[in-house]
Amino acid sequence: MKTRQILLGNEAIAHGLLETSCTMATSYPGTPASEVLGTLAQLKKQQTLGLHLEWSINEKVAFEVALANSFTGRRSAVIMKQVGLNVAADPLMSAAYTGVTGGFVIVVADDPGPHSSQTEQDSRFIAMAAKLPVLDPSSPAEARDFVRQAMSLSEKYEIPVLLRPTTRVCHARQDMELHQSFQKEQPPVFQKNPGRWAATPKFRLLLHRQLNEKLEKIALDPEFLPYLMNEKVTTSQSDPWQRSCVVASGVALAYAREILFDLGLWDRVAVYKAPMPYPLAPSFRDEVLSRYERILVLEESYPVIELQFQDRKRVFGRTTGTVPTSGELLPEVVETVLRGFLGLQSAPLIGTSGSPGRRPTLCAGCPHRAAFFAIKKVFHKKGIYPSDIGCYTLGLNLNVVDTVLCMGASISQAAGFHHAYQAVGKEDIPAICATIGDSTFFHAGIPALINAVVQRARFVLIILDNSTTAMTGHQPTPASGKSLDGGSVPKVSIPDIVRACGVGFVAEEDPHRLKAMVELLKRARKHVQAKNGGVAVVVAKSPCLMDRNQAEPRVTEWVSVTDECKGCGLCVKEFECPALEPQGKKEPVQIDQTLCSGCGVCVLVCPHGGLVRVGSGE
Amino acid sequence: MQQIIVSGVGGQGVLFVTRLLAEAALELGHSVLISETHGMAQRGGNVISHLKVGSLDNASPLIRPGRADVFLGLHVDAFGVHGFYLKPDGKAFCNAVSGPRLHTTDATGIAMELGAPLSSNLVLLGFASASGFLFCTPERLEIQLIRVGGKHREINLRALAAGLEAYQKNRV
Numbered sequence: 001m002k003t004r005q006i007l008l009g010n011e012a013i014a015h016g017l018l019e020t021s022c023t024m025a026t027s028y029p030g031t032p033a034s035e036v037l038g039t040l041a042q043l044k045k046q047q048t049l050g051l052h053l054e055w056s057i058n059e060k061v062a063f064e065v066a067l068a069n070s071f072t073g074r075r076s077a078v079i080m081k082q083v084g085l086n087v088a089a090d091p092l093m094s095a096a097y098t099g100v101t102g103g104f105v106i107v108v109a110d111d112p113g114p115h116s117s118q119t120e121q122d123s124r125f126i127a128m129a130a131k132l133p134v135l136d137p138s139s140p141a142e143a144r145d146f147v148r149q150a151m152s153l154s155e156k157y158e159i160p161v162l163l164r165p166t167t168r169v170c171h172a173r174q175d176m177e178l179h180q181s182f183q184k185e186q187p188p189v190f191q192k193n194p195g196r197w198a199a200t201p202k203f204r205l206l207l208h209r210q211l212n213e214k215l216e217k218i219a220l221d222p223e224f225l226p227y228l229m230n231e232k233v234t235t236s237q238s239d240p241w242q243r244s245c246v247v248a249s250g251v252a253l254a255y256a257r258e259i260l261f262d263l264g265l266w267d268r269v270a271v272y273k274a275p276m277p278y279p280l281a282p283s284f285r286d287e288v289l290s291r292y293e294r295i296l297v298l299e300e301s302y303p304v305i306e307l308q309f310q311d312r313k314r315v316f317g318r319t320t321g322t323v324p325t326s327g328e329l330l331p332e333v334v335e336t337v338l339r340g341f342l343g344l345q346s347a348p349l350i351g352t353s354g355s356p357g358r359r360p361t362l363c364a365g366c367p368h369r370a371a372f373f374a375i376k377k378v379f380h381k382k383g384i385y386p387s388d389i390g391c392y393t394l395g396l397n398l399n400v401v402d403t404v405l406c407m408g409a410s411i412s413q414a415a416g417f418h419h420a421y422q423a424v425g426k427e428d429i430p431a432i433c434a435t436i437g438d439s440t441f442f443h444a445g446i447p448a449l450i451n452a453v454v455q456r457a458r459f460v461l462i463i464l465d466n467s468t469t470a471m472t473g474h475q476p477t478p479a480s481g482k483s484l485d486g487g488s489v490p491k492v493s494i495p496d497i498v499r500a501c502g503v504g505f506v507a508e509e510d511p512h513r514l515k516a517m518v519e520l521l522k523r524a525r526k527h528v529q530a531k532n533g534g535v536a537v538v539v540a541k542s543p544c545l546m547d548r549n550q551a552e553p554r555v556t557e558w559v560s561v562t563d564e565c566k567g568c569g570l571c572v573k574e575f576e577c578p579a580l581e582p583q584g585k586k587e588p589v590q591i592d593q594t595l596c597s598g599c600g601v602c603v604l605v606c607p608h609g610g611l612v613r614v615g616s617g618e
Numbered sequence: 619m620q621q622i623i624v625s626g627v628g629g630q631g632v633l634f635v636t637r638l639l640a641e642a643a644l645e646l647g648h649s650v651l652i653s654e655t656h657g658m659a660q661r662g663g664n665v666i667s668h669l670k671v672g673s674l675d676n677a678s679p680l681i682r683p684g685r686a687d688v689f690l691g692l693h694v695d696a697f698g699v700h701g702f703y704l705k706p707d708g709k710a711f712c713n714a715v716s717g718p719r720l721h722t723t724d725a726t727g728i729a730m731e732l733g734a735p736l737s738s739n740l741v742l743l744g745f746a747s748a749s750g751f752l753f754c755t756p757e758r759l760e761i762q763l764i765r766v767g768g769k770h771r772e773i774n775l776r777a778l779a780a781g782l783e784a785y786q787k788n789r790v
Contacts, residue, residue, distance in 0.1 A: 004644060006640050006641065006650055006652075008654075031656055031657035115655075115657060115658075116656070116658050138678075139679070168679050169679075171654045171655075172651065172652060172654070172679035173637075173640060173651070173652035173653075173654065174651050175640075254677075254678035254679065255678045255680070258677055330682075331678060332683055350683040350702055351702045352683070352702055353702060354699075354702070355695060355698035357663070357695060357699040358627055358695060359663055360661040360663035361663075363629075363661060363662065391658075471657070471658065594735040
């Protein structure tokens with residue numbers, strides 16, 4: 001009997017990888033891609049498979065590790081979010097030229113919206129820039145099927161292939177039949193070929209020509225040609241859209257289909273599906289342009305298919321203003337666009353959200369909040385606070401995060417800010433205090449730190465070390481001493497790295513010991529300002545409370561509100577712990593005991609003695 | 619097809635309720651399609667799940683505004699933030715917030731009385747399922763909770779039952 005199971009899109013992709021005999025998968029966690037590798041690890045354990053899985057230090061490294069496996073003829077995959085592909089852009093562009101031998105699938109999850117990212121960038125465009133084919137699934141089940149197709153396409157033409165799901169595919173769940181996964185024997189065979197694997201510029205030109213030839217063939221591969229989805233379509237003479245059609249890919253296609261069904265128009269408007277938005281077959285382009293007068297292109301998030309049509313008069317999409325040029329293509333947006341294109345009345349207006357809702361905040365008892373409060377106490381409002389990517393970006397709410405650019409930029413930007421103020425020789429250079437998480441420090445912070453040291457920058461850097469990659473679901477870091485499957489691996493010490501980068505001041509403290517933390521930050525500031533000072537690094541070390549893999553701190557104390565609390569709201573405004581519930585002006589604050597972790601830092605935050613520790617203190 | 623919105627704030631168990639309903643639907647032979655909130659919003663921000671149950675050959679993962687048949691609001695803010703998804707004659711079941719179109723119960727208060735403040739999500743689910751507007755019965759959800767098991771099994775079942783009771787009391 002076949003079993004049906006409800007799978008998350010990312011789980012479906014993992015199943016697809018195993019069904020296609022993938023022997024290695026590497027990744028760096030990032031929403032919305034994080035669950036693929038974790039699922040592979042579970043399946044590996046259940047089925048005792050011999051595949052190599054790793055959380056790599058960053059996406060560039062992940063890409064190169066998996067690519068070498070493919071060079072030995074073994075099927076491989078690398079998984080990341082869209083901005084991770086920016087980090088891996090260097091090997092991506094080059095690997096397009098060298099090609100591969102074992103199938104090589106690059107799973108890149110885009111995030112139109114954006115929901116959890118710094119950009120809405122379209123990885124299909126990067127595929128185009130790299131001259132690599134890209135598949136664009138519209139559902140979890142299809143994502144799984146596309147993995148298999150991507151793997152065989154990759155092997156057939158010896159070329160890396162991108163699979164580009166979006167958040168609505170990655171984080172959708174759907175019931176589907178489970179297929180058998182099997183492991184084809186794939187002994188590693190690395191055949192030396194310097195003209196290909198170590199090509200000099202002269203050979204690179206040849207490789208480029210070969211790449212172009214591959215692309216021409218791939219565009220015409222019948223398995224990936226765009227096709228008419230509603231073959232029975234019969235447009236009547238009286239329909240105003242008689243000579244119009246829709247070309248779509250990804251989840252926007254799923255919305256368009258549902259909406260046309262709801263409008264009773266599915267059999268009356270031609271809809272073409274483009275499973276592979278790039279390279280688009282020139283024959284398809286010419287056929288559609290000759291058959292239809294008006295073509296609407298629906299795709300996320302940039303006009304990749306649209307621009308390949310190269311007709312600005314009859315093709316409608318983002319370049320003509322028919323489709324919004326930013327923001328997620330929500331089904332209600334697709335409906336508005338479709339109705340406009342087909343000359344239908346617009347949909348009845350539905351109200352939108354009547355309330356702005358709650359902004360995300362650091363968890364109750366989060367050590368980052370304590371660290372941020374200590375920073376605020378020492379550096380005050382005049383400091384400049386470059387920060388980075390992770391949970392601690394939420395330090396924004398506490399006014400101690402001024403910039404968030406991309407992974408690792410907190411350190412390089414701190415250096416840049418220093419040089420900017422230093423250059424004009426002003427005496428009162430503002431204090432610069434950067435924050436970065438432990439995983440982000442490993443990912444991209446180390447070269448930036450070495451650079452800052454040798455360029456004589458001066459700032460305090462706080463590495464917020466909660467010993468995990470918290471935001472994305474608690475993946476291990478190189479300091480954890482644990483691999484993805486729980487095995488023991490060498491630990492890499494953050495203070496040792498910092499010292500080796502040439503930093504003269506390195507110290508560690510638990511931010512929950514607020515007074516000690518404040519004193520340490522003052523010492524760090526002094527080092528920065530001293531005659532022979534430089535960068536000072538403070539490691540704020542305390543485990544993430546949400547991480548089940550780390551020993552739970554024993555709660556022996558609780559916090560209670562005293563009569564001294566007059567409801568001034570300072571603790572709520574300056575500390576923003578979700579367990580502190582304001583009750584309005586002049587009313588004492590209340591503590592939500594279901595959330596309070598008993599960390600007791602708020603007791604030190606209140607200057608009026610309104611909060612006290614109670615409990616055994618055993 | 620039944621379209622259900624589950625709304626709350628991160629940490630309240632929006633995903634748990636959605637998955638429980640989805641597993642129940644699968645047992646009943648329906649297809650399911652869900653869209654979930656992951657990432658930064660899970661840190662105490664508003665989160666929403668879209669759930670479609672039934673014959674879904676032409677369905678997409680998101681529900682359009684004004685089209686949800688059922689709305690489950692786990693948090694007092696939920697309806698204000700996501701209520702626009704409910705269709706005009708849809709049914710909303712909300713925790714501790716009253717309104718002209720809403721079926722309301724103090725799920726948090728009931729869960730506190732049970733000594734399990736974190737199970738207000740299941741109290742609300744029990745409350746909603748008792749109404750008969752959901753695609754499945756309370757008994758089906760009970761079976762599903764037993765199947766989920768775990769150390770919270772007993773308290774989960776009690777929370778579901780308490781929600782059921784609250785609905786029946788409301789009607790009297």
